[in-house]
Amino acid sequence: MKNTVKTGLRAGLKNWSTLLCFEILYKIIGFSIMGNITETLLDAVLKTGNVTFISQENIGYVLSRPLNLVILLAGLLLFTYYVYFEITALVIYCEAGWRGEHLSVWALWKQAFLRSLPVFHYKNLPVVIVLLPVIGLSVFPLTNSLLKGFRIPEFILDYIQGSFILLPFFVLALALLHVLLFFTLFSFPAVILNGDHFIGSWRRNARLLKKKKWKTALWLLSCILAFLLFALIGFILMVLILWGISNLESFPDNGRSQFEFYYRRWSAMGSVALSIFGTVAFCSTMLTLYHNYKGDIQPLPHKTVHTVKSVLRRVIVIAATLVMLAFYSETELGGNINYPTDVKTEIVAHRAGAVFAPENTLAALRTAISSGADMAEIDVQQTRDGALVILHDSNLKRTTGLDADIWDVDEKTVKSLDAGSSFSSDFRGEPVPTLKEMLDAAKDRIQLMIELKSTGHEHGLVEKTVEQIRAAHMEQECIIASMDLELLEKSKELAPEIRTVYITALLYSDLYDLSYVDGYSVETTSLTSIMLLQAHIEGKKVYAWTANRENNIEKILRMGADGLVTDNPELARYYQNTEGENLLLQSLTDILY
Structure with a gap:
């Protein structure tokens, strides 16, 4: 056990400065290149399909064109290679450390390029493509690339979690995916270092894991837990050191501000470094176990003769690496998030606010108003x-x-139903409201985003909605929204004074200039800074939905979207009021000072 730990540490830390340089360059170059190439490919899809935008409205048509499929497949292959390139580099890096060999940044890039090309072999590519979403969803930290930010859209997760049938299957599927990845882990060094193929290496890996499955799983889990403990200890030491420096005699009166300044700088660098070394710790453990199970004899470390010139060169490399890390940690890529100061994101209560009261009821609307929401959808x-x-x-x-469809029942039947008991007995008897009742309750209190649901059974839906908005004199307090562009076009023709919003889960365009649309409401995963910039140039607003979790709420606020659609307006308002603040830092300074 002691030897395994020692070997793993050597594999992971032998060339640590090389690792940091590689990862920072990989992220900077990769993010910029991948972003530009992705935009170019999507623009090509627009031109090939002769469309001005891609959304759920026309995605079927776009995918029906063979050339578009070829373009999208090229994008998938490129992204696959981008992720696999990093995994290849990490395995090569750990292998050099395991052998006790020095590895330069240039050598790592060169070897990673040459050894990652076989991914396009027909015995490798299908497996890697299948593994991509598995790696993105797994707890195994195999990559620091864009794939690390892969998330299942929140509305899909909410739908799954709300289903007694789908939730068990989802949990089981996640468990099976982790098992699949676990039995594939040793295939990566076999393919990258030995030139094997994924198809065919599984049987050999199964033999390596024979009677060692639980032992291997325990080792990998221990690696993750040990690294988390190391990170915690390192964090505590950093805080104590910075606290001590900040209270030196030269800073007698502003120790707190000095501590906050140092903390922000060093914690940003530390979080980037920990993210990188966490992945390497897992990779080095995997590679060490792979060699141990194969019975490979570890080479003796190379004896290095240190000269003044070599030591000076090493010092310069380390210093340059730390400077790169410092600069990188100050960017948004490094996690240093800058919130826009000139954008006031409106909080939109989804379904009138579905957390504290039954959705789409007057009770929900009252809670949205009391919570300070700017608008209710x-x-x-x-x-x-x-x-x-x-x-x-x-x-x-x-x-x-x-159990009846809305178009099969009349208003009297609907008004007799109880829409509150399914939420809570406290709301027993809460009725399904009419649009007029909602308009009356909202007037002069809160704006309304009225989504028109297209079912194919509507008759005069747009006309009646516009009529009721005008009757309430709420043209400036209402927005008509829909996933059906024809309804929005008709609405704008009938009532150009009423704003319109196009709701879509997927949206990409090179010019957000639909004349009958005043704004777009997109699923948070689709929200990008380029979309916001181009839409704002066209004078359009951008809303994002449905954000109930911290990462999605913060993404919307960070990007400066015009509206944040959420079931929980109070939570969204809390994050908005504290955006840019470091609550952990505030707690630490309160304790220390």
Whole structure:
């Protein structure tokens, strides 16, 4: 055990400055190149498909064109290579450390390029493509690339978590994916170092793991836990050292501000370094176990004769590496997030606010108003007799218990239903409201984003909605939104004074200039800084949905979107009021000073 730990540490730390240089360059070059190439490919899809935008409205048409499929496949292959290149480099890096060999940055780039090319072999490429989402979702830190930020869209996760049928299958699928990746781990050094193929290496790896499965799993888990403990100890030491420096006699009156200054700088550098070394710690453990199970004899470390020139060169390299790390940590790529100061993101209560009251009810609207939300999003559908009621699903069963489609029942039946008991007994008897009731309750209190649900059974939906908005004199307090562009175009023709918003889970365009659309509401995963810039140039607003988790809320606020659609307006407002603040730093300074 002691020898395994020692060997793993040598594999991971032998060329640590080379690793930092490689990772920083890889991220900077990779992010910029991948971003430009992705934009170029998507622009080519727009031209090939003769469309001005790609959304859920026309994605079927776009994918039906063979040339577009070729372009998108080229993008997938490029992204696959980008991720695999880093994994290849990490394995080569750890192998050099395991052998006790010095490895320069140039040599690492060169070897990684040559050894990563076989990924395009037909026995490797299908496996790697299948493994990409598995690696992105797994707890195994195999990469620091863009794939690390891969997330299942929040609305899909919410839907899965709300289903008693899908949730167990989802958890089981995640478990199976981790098992699949676990049995594939030793394939990476076999393919990268020995020239094997993924197809065919699994059987040999299974033999290596025979009777060692639990031992291997324990080693990998111990590696992760040990690194987390190391990170915690390092963090505590950093805080104590910075506290001591900040309280030197030369800073008698402003120790707190000095501590905050040093903390922000060093914690930014530390978080980048820890992210990199966390991945390497896992990789070096995997490689050490791979060699141990194969019975490989570790070469003796190379004896290096130190001269004044070699020591000076080493000092310069280390100093240059730390300077690169410092500069990189100050950028957003390094996690240093700068919030826009000139954008006031509106908080939009999704379904009128679905956390503290039954969705799409007057009770929910009252909670949205009391929470200080800027706007409430509600869903409008039509009953059999043409009444406009507030309902998200086309079927009434989930919220009211009546298993019937909205277009098959009349207004009187809908008004007799209980839309509150399914949420909580405290809301027993809460009715399904009409659009008029919502307008009356919101007038002069909160703006409304009224989503028109297109079911194919509507008749005069746009006309009646516009009529009721005008009757309430709320043209400037309402937005008409929809996933159906035809409804928005019709709305703008009937009422050009009422704003319109196009709702879509997917959106890409080189010019966000739809004349009958005043704004776009996109799923948070689709939100990009380029989208915001181009839409704002065209005078359009951009909203993002549905953000109930910290990472999505912070992404929307960080980018400066015009609106944040959430089920929990109070949580979103909290993050908005504390954006840019470091709560951990505040707690530390309160304790230390």
